[in-house]
Amino acid sequence: METFEVFRRSGHKEPFEHCGTVSAPDAEMALLEAKECFTRRREGQHLWVVKRSDIHSFKDESLLEIAADKSYRFAEAYRDVVTKRSQARSRGRALPEKARSST
Amino acid sequence: MTYEDKLARFNAHIDGGGKVEASDFMPDDYRRGVLKFIEMHANSEIMGALPERECLPQAPTLLRKMSLAAKIQDEVGHAQLLYRVAEDLGKSRSAMYEDLLAGKSKFHNVFHYPVQHWGDVAIIGWLIDGAALVTQAALLDSSYAPYTRVLKRICSEEQLHLRHGEHITLMLASGTESQRDLFQDALSRWWLPIIHFFGPRSNVEKDLLLRWKVKTRTNEDLRQEFLDRYVPKVLELGFMFPSPVPVESTGHWIVKDQDIDWAPLEAVKKNRGPETTRRLAARRDVYDRHRWVREVLAAPFTYAA
Numbered sequence A: 001m002e003t004f005e006v007f008r009r010s011g012h013k014e015p016f017e018h019c020g021t022v023s024a025p026d027a028e029m030a031l032l033e034a035k036e037c038f039t040r041r042r043e044g045q046h047l048w049v050v051k052r053s054d055i056h057s058f059k060d061e062s063l064l065e066i067a068a069d070k071s072y073r074f075a076e077a078y079r080d081v082v083t084k085r086s087q088a089r090s091r092g093r094a095l096p097e098k099a100r101s102s103t
Numbered sequence B: 001m002t003y004e005d006k007l008a009r010f011n012a013h014i015d016g017g018g019k020v021e022a023s024d025f026m027p028d029d030y031r032r033g034v035l036k037f038i039e040m041h042a043n044s045e046i047m048g049a050l051p052e053r054e055c056l057p058q059a060p061t062l063l064r065k066m067s068l069a070a071k072i073q074d075e076v077g078h079a080q081l082l083y084r085v086a087e088d089l090g091k092s093r094s095a096m097y098e099d100l101l102a103g104k105s106k107f108h109n110v111f112h113y114p115v116q117h118w119g120d121v122a123i124i125g126w127l128i129d130g131a132a133l134v135t136q137a138a139l140l141d142s143s144y145a146p147y148t149r150v151l152k153r154i155c156s157e158e159q160l161h162l163r164h165g166e167h168i169t170l171m172l173a174s175g176t177e178s179q180r181d182l183f184q185d186a187l188s189r190w191w192l193p194i195i196h197f198f199g200p201r202s203n204v205e206k207d208l209l210l211r212w213k214v215k216t217r218t219n220e221d222l223r224q225e226f227l228d229r230y231v232p233k234v235l236e237l238g239f240m241f242p243s244p245v246p247v248e249s250t251g252h253w254i255v256k257d258q259d260i261d262w263a264p265l266e267a268v269k270k271n272r273g274p275e276t277t278r279r280l281a282a283r284r285d286v287y288d289r290h291r292w293v294r295e296v297l298a299a300p301f302t303y304a305a
Helices: A027-038 A082-092 B003-015 B028-058 B062-087 B093-101 B118-141 B145-173 B177-197 B217-235 B263-269 B276-289 B292-298
Strands: A001-011 A017-024 A047-053 B247-249 B252-254
Touching: A001 A027, A017 A027, A017 B062, A017 B145, A017 B292, A027 A047, A027 B062, B028 B093, B028 B118, B028 B276, B062 B093, B062 B145, B062 B217, B093 B276, B093 B292, B118 B217, B145 B177, B177 B263, B217 B252, B276 B292
Parallel strands: none
Antiparallel strands: A001 A017, A001 A047, B247 B252
């Protein structure tokens, strides 16, 4: 018997999500078990089963930590956009009429 | 890192609200405790299918028969999910099954009692599943993460069972005198086992499962939530509680410790409940008769040459 990880997708707009595990002698049987265990109430329209031994992950999940300060990758690094916007607008309004015209 | 260092880190992780995965380091006592707890839960789901199955032939209509059969299938499904999670803690499913059948492991007290008629189906579906849902919802925040993930599915199905049980209860409660008698008779027999269901007061100092947040609330706390939620609903329908009779006090429905007779629970814990032997024999019988199915499915399929 092998352990299979089960992934389920509820529709075409959703990603596959892990929903549990089953143990089975082969993939065909694993799919049948997964159908009975995880989709009795139309919770999914698509099922995947993957042998657990075929899944690879980091031994040490701390390796997933971001090594240095990379706050510039996140939206919250740009929160001062509101004050910046009003500063830039008042600067723009202060310019002479000629400089503000597009021609 | 020494074992003591790892243990200290583990304790700090738990104290900070951290979760534990199957592949993480965990102290031996944690592994043993969680395994035993989940195994007991799985045993209870599969044994819990039996009393209701005994009631199937008594279903008053075909629709009731089909909906009860679907509920029983859900309970067996819960056992499958839970045994799988327990297996990852290091004990094989067949070993868990053998221990259950040999009486070496436990299942919930309520499944050691007989069922007599359709009123029992109402009690099991509404009040016993209601009690189970109170305890299971409290476990959704357990420190053992793989358990909480299957509990999410189990709880959503239990919500449906609760509705199903309430539906049957309301039909009986609004029916003829003899239909009401069915519910009252079942309530009178089941009330004490339902009070027992939550267990005696927790020993907070000694309970390692509470220490490690596998369980998040004490037995008496969960029992209180159940009483507050369900006692008024039962009274509203005009039914009466046998001993231990709940009394209203300071906004809560209280059952006094000294009014609870714990002797029947002690007998059940030693597998000496009224139906323990017969139910385990029924489970053993199915297990033996289905052996060939397990063997066929476990063998890799090959075409004959």
